[in-house]
Amino acid sequence: MKSAMTIAVLGATGMVGSRVTEEAGARGHRVLAMSREPADEDPATPNVTPVAVDANDSHALREALAGTASLGAVDAVVLTLRTMPVDEEFLVGATRTVLDIAARLGVRVLVIGGAGALRSPDDRNLLVADNETYVPAEIKPVATAGIAQLRTCRSHADADHVYLSPPALLEPGVRTGRYRRGTDTLLIGADGRSWISAEDLAVAVVDELEAPGPDPLITVVHHGAHPSP
Numbered sequence: 377m378k379s380a381m382t383i384a385v386l387g388a389t390g391m392v393g394s395r396v397t398e399e400a401g402a403r404g405h406r407v408l409a410m411s412r413e414p415a416d417e418d419p420a421t422p423n424v425t426p427v428a429v430d431a432n433d434s435h436a437l438r439e440a441l442a443g444t445a446s447l448g449a450v451d452a453v454v455l456t457l458r459t460m461p462v463d464e465e466f467l468v469g470a471t472r473t474v475l476d477i478a479a480r481l482g483v484r485v486l487v488i489g490g491a492g493a494l495r496s497p498d499d500r501n502l503l504v505a506d507n508e509t510y511v512p513a514e515i516k517p518v519a520t521a522g523i524a525q526l527r528t529c530r531s532h533a534d535a536d537h538v539y540l541s542p543p544a545l546l547e548p549g550v551r552t553g554r555y556r557r558g559t560d561t562l563l564i565g566a567d568g569r570s571w572i573s574a575e576d577l578a579v580a581v582v583d584e585l586e587a588p589g590p591d592p593l594i595t596v597v598h599h600g601a602h603p604s605p
């Protein structure tokens with residue numbers, strides 16, 4: 377195993393955050409599992425510490441990310457927040473706050489963003505957010521917020537960050553431990569689908585934290601056929 381890190385997961389009770397927490401914990405990392413309503417502490421996962429924090433509260437976030445005496449300093453932050461309905465101002469504000477704090481602490485930030493920020497596989501000049509094959513009008517505001525979040529990362533001169541865009545479809549599934557990785561363009565799997573399970577996305581997240589790559593924008597897709605229902 378790579379040497380154990382302390383990883384803060386902001387949005388740890390969510391579909392993605394809970395899988396990242398589980399994956400990182402299973403690999404022996406210490407996890408600060410942050411959300412407004414954290415899960416109860418589980419004796420079966422002693423290296424996962426639930427932390428109550430509201431991402432709207434920059435002071436509380438700073439305190440939480442500064443680490444604790446018992447757990448030591450945070451080595452990396454995974455930002456995986458979502459609101460329903462989408463709140464672009466909140467998402468951009470929380471992202472900027474986390475990047476500011478992380479820059480001061482000298483820690484890396486991995487942002488789970490949206491597929492909309494990627495280029496279309498058949499037309500590099502067309503963002504996925506503007507491509508109705510992947511983004512119907514009703515979810516366009518979500519895709520637009522993801523692009524604003526990526527812009528926030530790109531314009532932050534001091535923070536060390538990587539933005540991970542999921543493929544078009546991301547849903548709970550099984551952990552295969554296999555995925556294909558790309559950079560700024562939506563990936564399509566061998567079965568013709570742009571898809572990954574949240575479990576395999578979490579594998580990619582922890583792989584990236586353990587061995588950071590050079591690309592500030594990355595994406596992943598499932599490897600092999602989509603499992604039959």
Ligand SMILES: NC(=O)c1ccc[n+]([C@@H]2O[C@H](COP(=O)([O-])OP(=O)(O)OC[C@H]3O[C@@H](n4cnc5c(N)ncnc54)[C@H](OP(=O)(O)O)[C@@H]3O)[C@@H](O)[C@H]2O)c1
Binds near residue numbers: 390410431456489544
């Ligand atoms: N194909 C795609 O591009 C695709 C598909 C799905 C998801 N995503 C992206 O993946 C990321 C995570 O999505 P998800 O589906 O895992 O979301 P989710 O299940 O709705 O979870 C959202 C998390 O954010 C936390 N949260 C919300 N507001 C908060 C606040 N003010 N302070 C602290 N925590 C807060 C929630 O916890 P509390 O409510 O307890 O605070 C929860 O843990 C998002 O960026 C989303 O856009 C992309």
